[in-house]
Amino acid sequence: MDYQFRDLEKKWQQFWAENQTYKVDNSSPKPKYYVLDMFPYPSGAGLHVGHPLGYIASDIFARYKRLKGFNVLHPMGYDSFGLPAEQYAIQTGQHPTLTTEQNIATYRRQLDQIGFSFDWSREVRTSDPQYYKWTQWIFMQLFNSWYNLETDKAEPIENLIQRFVSKGSSGIQAVSDDETLSFTADEWRLMPERQQQEELLKYRLTFLKESTVNWCPALGTVLANDEVKDGVSERGGYPVEQKKMMQWSMRITAYADRLLQGLDNIDWPDPLKEMQRNWIGKSTGASVRFSLIPDAIKKKLEESEDRKVLSFGEDLGEAFIEVFTTRVDTIFGVSFLVVAPEHELVPFLTTSEQKEEIENYISQTKKKSELDRMADAKTVSGAFTGSYALNPLNGAKIPVWIADYVLAGYGTGAVMAVPSGDQRDWLFANHFNLPIIQILDGQKDIEHEADATKEGRYLNSDFINGLTYQEAIPALIERLEQLDAGKAKIQYRMRDAIFGRQRYWGEPVPVYFKDGLPYLIDEQDLPLVLPEVDKYLPTESGEPPLGRAKDWKYRDQYEYELSTMPGWAGSSWYWYRYMASPEERSENALAPQSAIEYWKDVDLYIGGSEHATGHLLYSRFWNKFLKDLGYVNEEEPFKKLINQGMIQGRSNFIYRIIDDEGKGTNKFVSNGLKDQYKTSSVHVDVNIVENDVLDLDKFRKSREEYSDAEFILENGKYICGVEVEKMSKSKFNVVNPDDIIERYGADTLRLYEMFLGPLEQSKPWNTNGIEGVFKFLRKLWRLFHDEQFNFKVSNEEPTKAELKTLHKIILKVQEDIERFSFNTSVSSFMICVNELTDLKCNKRKILQDLVIVLAAYAPHITEELWTLLGNEAGSLSYATYPKFNPDYLVEDEFAYPISFNGKMKMNLNMPLTLEAAEIEKFVLENDDVQKYLDGKAPKKVIVVKGKIVNLVV
């Protein structure tokens, strides 16, 4: 029979499922190995060709490890909460549970078709109440914990309360909000409960905090930066503004230093570690207080009718702006301060003359997203508040400005500007005509740009004049501390993570409110199940969708928290749930201690680098927290991590016309004509585009808002724009693997995805070379069959050449898999089969081992050949990888490349036993070499034994 991949693959997939071939036990005499994939969000578009890339690699690795004698845990599940299902629900009214289930069914069918060796009995879904029960439980542990800096770990909040009761707040070293109270034990005991709870909230690892969000009044909801384009919402094109909101946050900053240090002990790609280090952004510097000039404030007070200002006026003597700087040595070069437009002091700093200008500037800023503000470094903008602050070291009067390049959420929301040393400050100073003061004799050319050098000695710098950088820093810190105007400080760029989402399709937060204060629900009431709502939209009063749930109250009287958890909540601990076997899932723990002790951590984690600073940081944070409380044993969850490159998509764009007021219209212009209009680009589904021409009917039907869309065409067609970018549901450029499997089978898909290139490299999807991989499998099949496709292998002893071919591949594949170079293995398999075909080899002793070596890559065809060879069905997965014997590869001759000045001209065969001097002699005596030398002696001869000969002429 010819190679019938359809029947054969179906047969084996069924066999594996029925016999639970890949079900794994939590105990085994074999060493354990845990191979994990980053689990997918089950999008409506189905699995796309990019997903399997990593899954195939991890499956090859898992299968290989089984052949090498390990007990392998290789599970899969679904990160099934998320925005797309909710948006679909808003459009169609269908419950996300329903669509999510349908999507998962599609994913499962697609995954099964590819022949993965997952233990499906351990599947998890983050949206399953039996799963999110434990996500909520972890939230409760975080709420009930504080971070003790003395022990450098999280501890139960009870410990903190005990200390408040016995000693008050003195001596407590904790990670907390900035404004904690000081009190004695007696004062604590007398405090009303409400105030006690307020105080404790400042220490809890999950807590309420005011944060800035993208608010879209027309949609009545908060948008991700992702959903905001050019200041308007991607959906509908409505204006978006920055708004402050009370939100749940996670005190990840408590773990900043441990997250940083942990990176040194894990085997992750360096760029990824570097990204995390940057994200955490530890910087050593100083905080400095610039006191505000009382006169200015007093004048302001006299002018003001706002009584609230009085409370500020009462501590006039202490009014100051605090800044953090890594270059405190430049403090005498400060010629102005810049505070964020949202900074709390801005209303007080603004004088009546400047009021209009400041207010205009603030309203402009509100329209920009944080990303826009950071990205736009070219245009200089800002406004003067009219107030001045004092340099604490020399009393210089310094104007206070606001500018949107300073972000309220970063550090103190204020910076000291040193135009001679910082280019952004220099541009600002140059634009607004502020002084640029040279502070180091090493600074060059500061009339034209800033010079951030630390070289040279200080000038114009008071008591540090003449000192070097190393000398100046301690002197300045000492002086600042004496004056109580500053101190040395370590600051992190990382902010606490916002944990609340104004959405429906996520885990409910297990919190209710009493007298406006948050309390946890009883642990027995878990899971707090997501309630039914009539619509998945915010309420009329702007509350999140959960506000629509009828009679949804804790113990029938208390309001629940209405926001839900973010997408990363469920994925921050899921690898522990996989450790629990299905029988153990009913136990009252995230996973049984015995399972956690057996599996410990993930040995190999494969996933995209796009998770570098999200999922991978939050997971490490939760893992450390769970370890602090003794629920898990490892400080780091993922011992080794490999980044799979992204299979990129080819995105198509349409261009929405923006009207004169800056609002999006429902009119779209073809790519070639877009320059004549003001437009914003919008992704369009690649499945309704062919050869970059948009199918207008399908487009109108795709969303209700598009049903009456108008188009400006070119040559009667709507031509879409094209870009290569990541394949993702939000970019509507998803291609799924089904038709490839239909045409060539799963083994070909597996080999082809590996053959495409190095695992960690990104590349746009194309199917150009797939034929060659398919031909390779047919060629392999033919090795085992005669001309009429009858199975036929010989029991003869192999020749030396055949053994050499076999042992080359045994070694090569082993080396390749261990360094995650799967593409080169596939090429080597082709070479191997080409060689065996040339040798007309059909010997059992060669082919049987070849089948095992190939099994991890192409499990279906090898299972079939394995049983045809007379082995027990299903036993291939647990066979033993053949042992490499180097004797078969020994060569006694080598064709030395002979190069002249580094250019290879010819090869000369020489025995490998020859030493350098003999080689040189042999080469120089050669006639062809003499012809090149043209009678002259070479200046130099370089001989590298077994590699090359180079003659310098």
Add this chain to the structure above:
RNA sequence: GCUCAGAUGGUGGAACUGGUAGACACGCAGGACUUAAAAUCCUGUUCCCGUUAAAGGAGUGCGGGUUCGAUUCCCGCUCUGAGUACCA
């Protein structure tokens, strides 16, 4: 903007520690088989010049450097992709 990564024939890529650049495939061209097509097999295929065959020369995004020798190391650019805190 900031952080990180990448760039090699018409295409995907190989060259693992500084030692024969283009393995292995795709595509293309020519040929065999066939009434024909598909499938299969064989030959060629970096570019330029040139040829019966040859012999030359250039060449790993661009510009420089180190070295007997650089796709590989160093410096400076260009372009592309990823992340940038509510996509997951």
